[in-house]
Amino acid sequence: MRLSRRGLLRAGLAGAAATSLGGLTTGCGVPTGSTGRDMVLWYWSGGLSPKVVQDAGARYAGAVDLQAIQIGGYYRSKLLTTLTGRAHIPDIAGLKGEDMASYLPNSDQFVDLRTLGADRLKDRYLGWKWDQAIAEDGSMVGFPIDCGPVAHYYQPAVFEKAGLPYEPADVSRELATWDQFFAAGEQLRKRVPGSFILTDALSVLSISVNQSTKRFVDRDRHFIGDQEHVRTAWDRAVEATHRGLVSKIVNGTPDNTSATERGLLPSQLNASWAAGDIKLNVPRTKGKWRVANCPGGPSNIGGSFLAITKACREPEKAFEMITWMLDAGNQAQGFVDSVLFPSTPASYAMRQLREPDPFFGDQITMDVFGPAAREIPVAFNSPYDVALSTPINDEMRNFYVLGKNPEKAWRDAMSKCRRIADHLGVSH
Amino acid sequence: MATAPALETTTPPTVTRPLPARPGKGVLGHWRLYAAISPFYLLFLAFGLIPVGFSLYLSFHRWDGLGPMEFAGLSQYRYLLTDSQFWSSIGNTLVIWALATFPMIFLSMVTAVLLNSAVRFKNVYRFAYFLPNVTSIVAVAIIFGSVFSTNFGLVNALLQAVGLDQVAWLNTPWGIKVAVATLMTWQWTGYNAIIFLAGLQTIPGELYEASRMDGAGPVQTFFRITLPLMRPVLLFVLVISTVTGLQTFSEPQVLLQTTDNNSSFAGGPGHSGQTMVLYFFQQTFDNNDFGYGAAVAWGIFLVVIIFSIINWRLVQRRGED
Numbered sequence: 001m002r003l004s005r006r007g008l009l010r011a012g013l014a015g016a017a018a019t020s021l022g023g024l025t026t027g028c029g030v031p032t033g034s035t036g037r038d039m040v041l042w043y044w045s046g047g048l049s050p051k052v053v054q055d056a057g058a059r060y061a062g063a064v065d066l067q068a069i070q071i072g073g074y075y076r077s078k079l080l081t082t083l084t085g086r087a088h089i090p091d092i093a094g095l096k097g098e099d100m101a102s103y104l105p106n107s108d109q110f111v112d113l114r115t116l117g118a119d120r121l122k123d124r125y126l127g128w129k130w131d132q133a134i135a136e137d138g139s140m141v142g143f144p145i146d147c148g149p150v151a152h153y154y155q156p157a158v159f160e161k162a163g164l165p166y167e168p169a170d171v172s173r174e175l176a177t178w179d180q181f182f183a184a185g186e187q188l189r190k191r192v193p194g195s196f197i198l199t200d201a202l203s204v205l206s207i208s209v210n211q212s213t214k215r216f217v218d219r220d221r222h223f224i225g226d227q228e229h230v231r232t233a234w235d236r237a238v239e240a241t242h243r244g245l246v247s248k249i250v251n252g253t254p255d256n257t258s259a260t261e262r263g264l265l266p267s268q269l270n271a272s273w274a275a276g277d278i279k280l281n282v283p284r285t286k287g288k289w290r291v292a293n294c295p296g297g298p299s300n301i302g303g304s305f306l307a308i309t310k311a312c313r314e315p316e317k318a319f320e321m322i323t324w325m326l327d328a329g330n331q332a333q334g335f336v337d338s339v340l341f342p343s344t345p346a347s348y349a350m351r352q353l354r355e356p357d358p359f360f361g362d363q364i365t366m367d368v369f370g371p372a373a374r375e376i377p378v379a380f381n382s383p384y385d386v387a388l389s390t391p392i393n394d395e396m397r398n399f400y401v402l403g404k405n406p407e408k409a410w411r412d413a414m415s416k417c418r419r420i421a422d423h424l425g426v427s428h
Numbered sequence: 429m430a431t432a433p434a435l436e437t438t439t440p441p442t443v444t445r446p447l448p449a450r451p452g453k454g455v456l457g458h459w460r461l462y463a464a465i466s467p468f469y470l471l472f473l474a475f476g477l478i479p480v481g482f483s484l485y486l487s488f489h490r491w492d493g494l495g496p497m498e499f500a501g502l503s504q505y506r507y508l509l510t511d512s513q514f515w516s517s518i519g520n521t522l523v524i525w526a527l528a529t530f531p532m533i534f535l536s537m538v539t540a541v542l543l544n545s546a547v548r549f550k551n552v553y554r555f556a557y558f559l560p561n562v563t564s565i566v567a568v569a570i571i572f573g574s575v576f577s578t579n580f581g582l583v584n585a586l587l588q589a590v591g592l593d594q595v596a597w598l599n600t601p602w603g604i605k606v607a608v609a610t611l612m613t614w615q616w617t618g619y620n621a622i623i624f625l626a627g628l629q630t631i632p633g634e635l636y637e638a639s640r641m642d643g644a645g646p647v648q649t650f651f652r653i654t655l656p657l658m659r660p661v662l663l664f665v666l667v668i669s670t671v672t673g674l675q676t677f678s679e680p681q682v683l684l685q686t687t688d689n690n691s692s693f694a695g696g697p698g699h700s701g702q703t704m705v706l707y708f709f710q711q712t713f714d715n716n717d718f719g720y721g722a723a724v725a726w727g728i729f730l731v732v733i734i735f736s737i738i739n740w741r742l743v744q745r746r747g748e749d
Contacts, residue, residue: 106495387714402601423720
């Protein structure tokens with residue numbers, strides 16, 4: 001099983017999870033970090049372009065021996081283990097986007113990148129992405145690697161059969177809102193029996209929340225998951241289910257692959273890196289896909305950062321290296337090698353990112369992803385978001401998979417959230 | 429050490445006394461012996477006892493894994509006792525354990541008896557039956573995910589072949605439990621069959637010969653001779669299965685990890701397949717709630733202790749029979 005990016009998101013293969021507790025690492029630096037000459041970089045498979053890492057090692061070989069280590073399994077646990085144990089801490093560490101909120105309150109573990117002159121480079125990166133790395137005290141914890149703008153992947157042949165628009169520009173225009181998207185879903189179901197425009201209702205909920213400027217807990221540690229923006233997203237997912245637009249097919253099973261190949265699941269709302277997953281899981285559908293704008297507006301899933309830990313002896317040198325690795329040219333390389341969508345808008349115009357993609361019928365997908373990436377709404381990510389969105393997602397699954405009454409599901413989600421909020425010291 | 433019985437000799441018997449603890453020669457006096465056995469204890473201290481003690485300490489605190497720890501008193505435990513998800517995870521664990529263990533013991537026994545009768549290629553079979561146990565659980569779970577998938581799964585194809593309806597195995601609370609339990613049964617049947625086989629081979633052949641003389645049929649022989657004599661082995665298997673069953677983690681984890689960005693420790697829709705250890709992982713590593721995670725771990729510890737006591741009682745009583 002080749003682990004894709006998404007595979008890493010659901011990480012935690014049992015063995016890996018178990019060894020992560022052992023904090024198994026391969027020959028890293030000396031216990032107190034680097035000697036200055038040796039520099040250890042931690043990342044995960046697919047987190048950086050291997051070629052860019054190699055080039056950085058060669059480029060700075062005169063001053064630094066860069067040891068880049070790909071940490072397998074449950075990355076964050078291993079990083080937390082070394083940071084807490086204060087031994088074998090890498091000088092430079094990748095931080096995953098979904099974990100970022102949990103690192104920010106502990107910004108004292110990392111070098112504030114503003115002290116190294118990060119602000120000079122600010123205008124070269126996506127503003128919302130940059131802001132995600134700023135802690136409450138204003139310090140900058142991580143430097144932007146990639147992001148994951150969400151788009152609408154669809155199979156034009158099936159859309160055409162259903163009498164729907166099928167050219168990317170038309171789909172973007174005529175399926176621009178959720179209502180239009182749902183209406184198209186109904187038409188698809190009528191004209192192409194057994195087909196569904198949505199694989200699950202959860203994606204509607206989470207993408208809708210991501211399209212707003214608020215999430216589940218605000219800066220004042222107050223629970224806001226019971227407010228309008230979440231309720232609207234919830235109702236939207238419920239509506240999609242009631243209108244019969246959601247398939248019962250479990251993600252990641254052969255059913256899913258087969259239905260996708262047969263054109264019964266001709267549509268996916270997913271991040272830019274999902275293109276790699278589609279290519280991997282259903283290679284036979286090559287040429288049968290196109291990309292259009294996501295209904296309801298741009299949003300983001302995932303994307304990571306590089307941080308310099310306090311254990312690093314040569315932060316200036318480290319900063320020089322990471323800013324070189326993450327400049328517009330190298331981020332373009334990262335997209336070509338590992339489908340890492342650049343956080344540097346200058347990359348979007350580069351030739352290698354404007355190559356027609358045969359898997360997408362020679363479409364230039366950057367025309368969709370680039371503009372989306374620039375317009376992603378900024379929302380505050382709280383370290384308590386995960387704990388307080390879990391009951392909402394759970395109850396959504398109870399509704400659309402197990403058939404629970406949606407009103408009761410919402411009420412149960414809210415009462416669970418309030419209990420968890422009390423436990424975590426979050427007001428509500 | 430008892431004294432050796434005096435032999436019939438003319439010399440008076442020399443009385444050998446047990447090694448005396450010479451005065452002034454306590455622990456320090458025998459430091460060499462203690463040093464010789466110390467490696468295990470030192471390793472156990474460093475990697476066993478200290479972490480266990482730390483987790484107990486941790487369960488009285490709030491901690492996100494990096495920042496400062498906050499003392500929380502008993503609040504983590506209070507929260508644990510009122511957490512319905514924790515209780516339902518205990519229920520899930522027990523249901524999955526029962527669904528996996530009883531068919532497993534039955535099948536293992538049948539397999540062992542068949543292997544014990546005169547068959548050719550006995551060693552080939554033994555090897556084949558043992559194989560599932562050493563196969564990577566992750567690979568197995570992926571295969572089982574295919575076997576139990578709704579439209580193209582092997583199980584549903586068989587159900588349809590005999591005219592029954594399809595079951596959405598991985599989307600219904602009972603379906604999930606049955607799928608996880610089946611995986612575990614498949615994994616452990618061969619292993620326990622080998623243990624049963626070892627037990628069967630210790631039963632003396634004369635007993636079987638005698639029963640044949642008395643005109644007992646194979647069924648009678650099995651229930652009157654084989655089963656009673658296999659009781660200790662049966663109990664051993666039951667105890668081991670209980671301990672491993674209560675710690676079930678990887679089977680539901682890999683089988684039910686969803687491909688949406690949901691937790692891979694949720695145990696499927698409605699947490700139907702979330703075992704105690706999965707719940708512990710979810711609370712600890714998804715929510716960065718290490719203090720509460722430690723409290724959950726101690727909750728699991730108590731449950732396992734209770735079941736160990738029940739097992740022990742069972743074994744004791746059997747021993748008195």
